[in-house]
Amino acid sequence: MSDRRLRDDLRDYYQAKEPSEAMLDRLKAMDVAAHPPAWQQLSPRTVSLLAAAAVAVVAVGLGILMPAYQSSDLGRAIADEIALNHQKQFAADFEATSYGELRRVMDKLDFALAEPTRIAGDGARLVGARYCSIQGQLAAQLRLEAADGERLTLYQTARTQELAKLGETQLEAGGLVIDLWQEGGAFLGMARAP
Amino acid sequence: MARDLDQLLRRGYRFALALTHDEARAEDLLQDAWVAMLKRGAPQHAGYLFQTLRNRFLDQVKRERLVTLEPLDPAGEGGELAFLDEASSWPEVGAIHQALGSLRPLEREAVFLAGIEGYTVREIAELTGQPLGTVSSLIQRARRKLRDVLRPAQQETTS
Numbered sequence: 001m002s003d004r005r006l007r008d009d010l011r012d013y014y015q016a017k018e019p020s021e022a023m024l025d026r027l028k029a030m031d032v033a034a035h036p037p038a039w040q041q042l043s044p045r046t047v048s049l050l051a052a053a054a055v056a057v058v059a060v061g062l063g064i065l066m067p068a069y070q071s072s073d074l075g076r077a078i079a080d081e082i083a084l085n086h087q088k089q090f091a092a093d094f095e096a097t098s099y100g101e102l103r104r105v106m107d108k109l110d111f112a113l114a115e116p117t118r119i120a121g122d123g124a125r126l127v128g129a130r131y132c133s134i135q136g137q138l139a140a141q142l143r144l145e146a147a148d149g150e151r152l153t154l155y156q157t158a159r160t161q162e163l164a165k166l167g168e169t170q171l172e173a174g175g176l177v178i179d180l181w182q183e184g185g186a187f188l189g190m191a192r193a194p
Numbered sequence: 195m196a197r198d199l200d201q202l203l204r205r206g207y208r209f210a211l212a213l214t215h216d217e218a219r220a221e222d223l224l225q226d227a228w229v230a231m232l233k234r235g236a237p238q239h240a241g242y243l244f245q246t247l248r249n250r251f252l253d254q255v256k257r258e259r260l261v262t263l264e265p266l267d268p269a270g271e272g273g274e275l276a277f278l279d280e281a282s283s284w285p286e287v288g289a290i291h292q293a294l295g296s297l298r299p300l301e302r303e304a305v306f307l308a309g310i311e312g313y314t315v316r317e318i319a320e321l322t323g324q325p326l327g328t329v330s331s332l333i334q335r336a337r338r339k340l341r342d343v344l345r346p347a348q349q350e351t352t353s
Contacts (some may be wrong), residue, residue, distance in 0.1 A: 010309050013290045019207040023221050027203055029226050031238075093226065108232060131229060 001092050022133065023089040029138040030131055074179060075166050078084025078134055078189060083174030085141060086134060086191035092143050102129050106140055111158035113140060114186040119154075125148035134189070155189040163187040199238065203228070206243045213251045213299050216287070226250050227255035244321060255299070293343040301336040304329055
């Protein structure tokens, strides 16, 4: 019996091991950024026409069939996700002390990393970064160190229309203060101790 | 297509787990390898992903000096999958985890590729760039260690 059973037990052991869904989403998002779907290679005019038609259809459909999506729910979901990731304390994949350097090495991002003016006065020092995702969207997770040594985590992702509606807000999640705001084409979120 | 990618990433994660024997490190290793593959525009198939994971893992190990990677003597001891016949009567998941933890990374890698992915010794040798005798030796050594760790657990469950 032993042969089959050991083989099955080892297989069961490994088959039961799954990467986290957040990790899978992050890796798939990177793949999409690296290999844009065919529709993204259409001419801008064709895309505009198709997009306008799609928006019209979706807008009518949503207006009839679905309740309006609450921006506050999205903000809450993002704050929770940021707090969770902050607490995991992942190591940085890219060491960098300047945003210019990070823009160069993190070339899979589909938006320009912003050098946040909002925290410029805090004297926070950039330490490094890694790819991550926010709500399934490709993002960068930046590690910073405040002047007093506090570890800060700054997230940036592309400022989509949905995210643009969130404006500027501060929420509490997981015992942390989460600031959400926008600069340039980026949507930013920062986690810090209260 | 999306399903294929999902399955590829899950297989990659399990192989990373076989190398690291640590779930958090396996996720980090998978992300590291995936970013490297995307940067190179590499083909997305299991063999290439496994090779990338392995190379990144060995780089990390050398950098961090976390485990010993001294070469093994290439003397094989018979059939490459013989350990599957001998280590029998089987243990719970906790005992398997513990037994796998007693193996060195390259031994776990060989066991994983042979037992889970179904690779032959020759295929493992090609994938890992090791001589056939070394791969056989890795599997044999893994067999001895698994037997040593699992036998007491087996006796406990039967007594």
